Amino acid sequence: MIVIDNAAIATIDRDRRELAGGHVVVDGKRIVAVGIGPAPAYDGARVIDGRGCLVTPGFVNTHQHLYQWVTRGLAADATLFGWLTKLYPVWAGLDEESVHVAAQGALAQLARTGCTTAADHHYVFPRRGGDLLEAEISAAAKVGLRFHPARGSMDLGEKDGGLPPDSVVEDRDEILLATEAAIDRWHDPSPDSMLRIAVAPCSPFSVTAELMREAAELARRKNVRLHTHLAETVDEVSWCDERFGCTPSQYAADLGWTGSDVWFAHGIHFDDAEIKNLGRSATGIAHCPSSNARLGAGIARVADLRAAGCPVGLGVDGAASNEAGSLLEELRHALLFARARPVGAGGGGDPQALDVRTALELATLDGARILGRQDEIGSVEVGKLADLAVWRLDTLGHAGITDPIAALILGPPPPLELLLVNGRPVVEHDTVVTIDEQTLARQVAQTHHDLLTKTT
Structure with a gap:
């Protein structure tokens, strides 16, 4: 049993309660008490002194490409299509070992920035790469995060008018068989699941319409969720118009890709009518502000x-287009960029476009909703799984900020005192305790070097 005492608590519960000095009690995997004032005494419990700390739900990362952690810093000034053209040949050298190291590195960084549940979109499967999905699943188990890997795919290579080189695309039937096998092997639908699979063809410019349609049918037959990139750049919008005579969202809708079981990465270039239609179907969006700004996508x-009516979560996106890989940073950027975004003909921003509490909800309850887990995670409530972050806000950078939620999001990144996933400590005193950070850093650097050497 773990007792967090004397802490500020942002519950994100139905009443959005915020406790100035309260307690959270964890027994096994679940939260068993949340209240104001000191906790009752529990024999044998580990007691965490939460004075000067803020307790939040663990963050939910709704979009990333873990394998890219070992290819950061390349094409730093390119647009999306130019960046992909530069990186695809490097990714063609991926194998089980490199993906396992990359996934550990990216997931450990996520943990250090408050993430307890991570969705990953892995869509590059070189012919001789081995079982890359298993490599990242085993990495997530080692780090200790709740994991939602999305089995991605590409079947539209350069010779057929797509963007990726033919060496990294797969045959459609092969993709569907491998995806169904991954669901049968790995997907755990139980209420306290640490591992769930999604179906995730990559994007309109790397996947055929036939694969998109059949993937949706497979996902619904197997009762798993659907994920893809959509409307990320103006180049994609132009590409869809030239190839299909419609917008990306219209293309996706025609193929069965809307609904509460679907979430899109990015969703930047939608007009008013498209947003209304997506909201009506409760289709989710993984908002990746840092990556979108890095690539100039919008x-x-x-x-x-x-x-x-769209649930909107946060994602750090590919580590190669977001070298920080910090989910906490996405809260800040989501808020700041929403306020800075031009509104109307005048071109000015709106300082009330997004508030700090909404930013926190994007990273917690809204992210949980996108993954279909809002009844299990995303808030600090009795009966929910014990996925919790304890942030230290009594440092020089935060002391004197009246509102602890504003201190967390608008202040400098605070130390993470404790991160619990399923009631198990993953971070303590700002250090990941499930892996050796220094050893892993050396492995990441070596893997980065080895991958680049393959392509020179």
């Missing part, structure tokens, strides 16, 4: 999407 209309 900024999603988060407030409009939420108002229309």
Whole structure:
């Protein structure tokens, strides 16, 4: 049993309670008490002194490409299509070992920034790479995060008019068989599951319409969720218009890709009518502000999407287009970029477009909703799984900030005192305790070097 005592608590519960000095009690995997004032005494419990700390739900990362952790810093000034053209040949050298190291590195960084549940979109499967999905699943188990890997795919190579080189695309039948096998082998639908699989063809410019349609049918037959990139750049919008005569969202809808079991990465370039239609179907959006800014792709209309009925979560996206890999940083950037985004003909921003509490919800309850887990995680409530972050806000960078939630999001990144996943400590005193960080850093550097050497 673990007792966190005398802490500020942002519950994100139905009443959005915020406790100035309260307690959270964890027994095994679940939260068994949340209240104001000191906790009752529990024999044999580990007691965490939460004075000067803020307890939040663990963050939910709704979109990433873990394998890219070992290819960061390349094509730093390119647009998306130019960046992909530069990186695809490097990724063609991926194998089980490199993906295992990359996934550990990216997941450990996520943990250090408050993440307890991570969704990953892995879509590059070189012919001689081995079982890359198993490599990242085993990495997540080692780090200790709740994991939602999405079995991605590409079947539209350069020779057929797609963007990726033919060496990294797969045959459609091969993809569907491998995806169904991954679901049968790994997907755990139980309420306290640490591992769930999604179906995730990569994007309109790397996947055929036939694969998109059949993937949706497979996912619904197996009762798992659907994920893909959509409307990330103006180049993609132009590509869809030239090839299909419609917008990316219209293309996706025609193929069965809308609904509460679907979430899109990015969703930047939607007009008012498209946002209304997506909201009506409760289709989710993984907002990745840092990556979108890094690549100059634009900024999603988060407030409009939420108002229309779309759940909007946060994602760090590919580590090679977001070298920080910090989910906490995404909260800050989501808020700041939403306020800075031009509104109307005047071109000015809106300082009330997104508030700090909404930013926190994007990273917690809204992210849980996108993954279909809002009844299990995403808030600090009795009966929910014990996925919790304890942030130290009594440092020089935070002392004197009246509002602890504003201190967390607008202040400098605070030390993470404790991160619990399923009631198990993953981070303590700002250090990941499930892996050796220094050893892993050396492995990441060596793997990065080895991958680049393969392509020179």
